[in-house]
Amino acid sequence: MADASGADRAPLASPALDLPRPPAFNAHGVWAIYRFQMARFFRTLGESVATPVITTSLYFVVFGGALGSRIDEVQGVGFGAFIVPGLIMLSLFTQSIFNASFGIYFPKFTGTIYEILSAPVSFFEIVLGYVGAAATKSIIVGLIILIVAAFFVDLRILHPLWMAAFLVVISVSFSLFGFIIGVWAQSFEQLNFIPMLIVTPLTFLGGAFYTIDMLPGVWRDVAMFNPVVYLISGFRWSFFGESAGDVPVEWSVAATLAFFAICLGVVWWIFKTGYRLKN
Numbered sequence: 001m002a003d004a005s006g007a008d009r010a011p012l013a014s015p016a017l018d019l020p021r022p023p024a025f026n027a028h029g030v031w032a033i034y035r036f037q038m039a040r041f042f043r044t045l046g047e048s049v050a051t052p053v054i055t056t057s058l059y060f061v062v063f064g065g066a067l068g069s070r071i072d073e074v075q076g077v078g079f080g081a082f083i084v085p086g087l088i089m090l091s092l093f094t095q096s097i098f099n100a101s102f103g104i105y106f107p108k109f110t111g112t113i114y115e116i117l118s119a120p121v122s123f124f125e126i127v128l129g130y131v132g133a134a135a136t137k138s139i140i141v142g143l144i145i146l147i148v149a150a151f152f153v154d155l156r157i158l159h160p161l162w163m164a165a166f167l168v169v170i171s172v173s174f175s176l177f178g179f180i181i182g183v184w185a186q187s188f189e190q191l192n193f194i195p196m197l198i199v200t201p202l203t204f205l206g207g208a209f210y211t212i213d214m215l216p217g218v219w220r221d222v223a224m225f226n227p228v229v230y231l232i233s234g235f236r237w238s239f240f241g242e243s244a245g246d247v248p249v250e251w252s253v254a255a256t257l258a259f260f261a262i263c264l265g266v267v268w269w270i271f272k273t274g275y276r277l278k279n
Helices: 027-043 045-066 079-110 113-118 123-150 160-184 188-204 217-223 227-240 249-273
Strands: none
Touching: 027 045, 027 079, 027 123, 045 079, 045 123, 079 113, 079 123, 079 160, 079 188, 079 227, 123 160, 123 249, 160 188, 160 227, 160 249, 188 227, 227 249
């Protein structure tokens, strides 16, 4: 007979050992978030494609008709071709921020963010799904603008690999920035505040459609403190080379990577502290 103390009784297995462990990387969870975010883009595919096509055409009609006849070349590049990188960057900035900020803000607004936070996906996987979808949308729009621009001007890309690298890194960086805005915003007004009143003016003042060498000396010095100048200059360099850049390409690469690192650090801090996500 077994001892009353239970010394001969087999030890019970710990229930925790019987639970399935989540995978090291939940690719299915990332794909689910990514696919859900991309579904909205494909549901409005006509609008998503028509908008950049019409906008690009209008830019070439307005700028080409009004200014193209007065400005033949800028830094050795035809004016119509010169504005293409700036036009792509302008759309890339706005699309990346809008898609990422709205993507994370809407779950906060509806309360479904708590379902995502309690799901078996890590913070890195959540960001990868949301930011990856936003960056994909903005890259698609950027490529559409590039294709449409080729019908209006004679376009050549001297450094296509660098162009693709700038396109991807900048779209991911501004998608991270949009993700931060979406977490920070507590209303739709705040959601549009930074893109409309800060990013867009900085883009227009950052040499998107002109070179900062055209500015008077004082204003050119002021423009050098605009971080958008370095992003646009590096992207334009990938098209036309050193002659069309406002700053050395090394500065542009450093500024792009620094902006990416800062946004990544802020997103990490948001999930570490639960800032406006868990309360």
